[in-house]
Amino acid sequence: TTVSVSATASHPIPTTLWGQMFEDISHVRESVRIFFKGLNPPRAGMEDCTPNCSKIALFNKLPQHCNKDTTAALNAWLPIGESSINVVADPSPLSSALPNSLVLVIPPNVKRDVGFANTGYWGINFVKDTQYTASLNYRVPAFLSPLNSPPTLTISLLAEDGSTLAAHSTELALVDGWTEVDIVLTPDRTPPSLANRFAVTVSNATHTSPAGIEVHFALLSLFPPTFKGRKNGMRTDIAQALADAKPAFFRFPGGNNLEGQTTATRWQWRNTVGPLSQRPGRVGDWSYINTDGLGLLEYLHWCEDLDMEPFMAVWDGYSLGGSSVTGDALGPFIAEAIEQINFVIGDPNTSEAAALRASLGHAEPFKLRFVEIGNEDFVGQAPGTVASRWNWFATNLSATFPQLHFMATSRSSGPALTPTPEIYDAHNGLRQTHSYTTLCRLRNGIKFFEGEYASTSTNSSNLYGTPEQGRLLWPTVAASVGEAAFMMGFERNADIVFSSSYAPLLGHVNNSQWTPNLVGFDAGKVYKSTSYHVQKVRTAPSPPLLTATPQLFANNRGDEYLPSTLPNNSTSATLIWSVTRWTATNQLIIKISNSAAASQDLTFVLPFESVSSVGSLELLTGAATTSNTPAAPDLIAPVASRIPVGTIFNYTAPATSFSIITLTAQ
Ligand code: AHR
Secondary structure: EEEEOOOOEEOOOOOOOEEEEEOOOOHHHOOOOOOOOOOOOHHHHHHHHHHHHHHHHOOOOOOOOOOOOOOHHHHEEEEEEEOOOEEOOOOOEOOOOEEEEEEEEOOOOOOOOOOEEEEEOOOOOOOOOOOEEEEEEEEOOOOOOOOOOOOOEEEEOOOOOOEEEEEEEEEEEOOOEEEEEEEEEEEOOOOOOOOOOEEEEEEEEEEEOOEEEEEEEEEEEEOEEEHHHOOOOOOOOHHHHHOOOOOOOOOOOOOHHOOOOOOOOOOOOOOOOOOOOHHHOOEEOOOOOOOOOHHHHHHHHHHHHHEEEEEEEOOOEEEOOOEEEEEHHHEEEEEEHHHHHHHHHOOOOHHHHHHHHHHHHOOOOOOOOOEEEEEOOOOOOOOOOHHHHHHHHHHHHHOOOOOOOOEEEEOOOOOOOOOOOOEEEEOOOOOOOOHHHHHHOOOOOOOEEEEOOOOEOOOOOOOOHHHHHHHHHHHHHHHHHHHHHHHHHHHHHOOOEEEEEEEEEEOOOOOOOOOOEEEOOOOOOOOEEEEHHEEOOOOOOOOOOOOOOOOOOOOOOEEEEEEEEEOOOOOOOOOOEEEEEEOOOOEEEEEEOOOOOOOEEEEEEEOOEEEOEEEEEEEOOOOOOOOOOOOOOOOOOEEEEEEEOEEEEEEEEOOOOOEEEEEEOO
């Protein structure tokens, strides 16, 4: 195959082309940051209460989310010694947002330490000489018999064999009001497994009260070191993996998890900001409770830390149960969206929401240009979705924030919307690389955000079935090479495709509601998939030749697109290429996806007087069905080398491969 490249660019490559999409799915929101289940024991215990709990929540005026007094509410919490533990609706709770407490009952005449432990998000990783920040709140309601001496409260980190890695003791305050304890624990060794525990025990509590002494606990947490030392921030290893992919934007908070099964259980920004004790959490859309400890302000800090543009979504009247709020009834929800945006960019002198932001330490507005209205609503297409919602939200929000760009969440094939959206988040799904050359050109003048795509299955007639039906558990080399071809379609059509993001971004490998995910993790490690390696894109020109670490897509964006011989436009095409250029350095970036089971030869013809004789090659290849998994996390990784290039040069793309050739040409 001969590929003739034009010297003249046809369109710029937008800076926003490659980014990341985040939602709380597969337990990512808590387990990317804290080390055990939930910030509040009741919610911790509710983790594995399945949809029945959401039904209960519908009838429960308090944000209880789940049945108290059940063993399910104690999931991941274990009693220590002769104690009993339970989750109760506390008559004097830590806050109205957190009405439940974990109650430790110390029986009379107890001889040994009593307490409870938490087993974490399927394990806890402790590393020698690393600082872990623990905090909890407790109160001791009235007790009847005096103690001989004050009891001691000990917070410790335990290894699987029960030995102590680190501990801190303090006198237990025998007062009924809430006492907060914040300490740092540093393990003296690295235990051999992840089956470790966080423990809270009371010593020296011998008493004779027949009913036992109660100690109520709330808002317990244990943080490992966080990215850039952010309080309430992200686990450093996961954060670093995301940062290394150099995303230009961050789409949040969903995904389906924005929507709620009902209007009442939608994501609500106000419940996610302020002190953790004021965040009630909610029944999320992926069968577990969200604590909302990672809230709107933390998302915005994360954007600042990685220099990403927020692509923030507002709830737009549709919930997953299949009903829409319509007409005048949308008023309060439009007001809620306006406040949410004001929290991000408003003036503290004129907006209460912006003043709240300032009171939380960020007086300056955050950077915000793009707001997404809803998630994947297919407005007017799916049953229960009502297209006029777009008009209500777009008209009102544009009038209030004329400087912002609003994205509609409808398919490109959906009904025409009024006013005409400037941008669609299309969720067309992974199709052939030419999707945007044909289908989406029908929407004259509209720009597209491909906000969620991934190769999900080997079975094109059942994309979301079971593994037996072809659903992928992990991205495979073939899947990732296919995604690369799809992504080249974005480059070729970057005059109308302004951004894209793979989804889902993250998944806890021990309890996942969706596969495949771009990055998997467990309590101790991060697993970068083959698709992650493809996604990494260079956001600035690299040195002319080899970079030390191979970086694929995102680190090789280029700022303009050079037309070249058009690849075969059929669904069976296996060889796809695309050429972009960094204008400042005259670097040409040639990407090639070969999804065939055999290698394929290409000859590139470059219309430039001076072309470097040596180029850099970054190559991802492997057996089509292989994946990076926890058992073999680094099986497939891009490899860098030098290859001969010139005004005319040959390249053999290996079977099932994605190649990036970088050279200088002028
Ligand atoms: O990425 C998983 C889900 O896929 C998202 O929550 C939803 O928007 C899409 O259907």
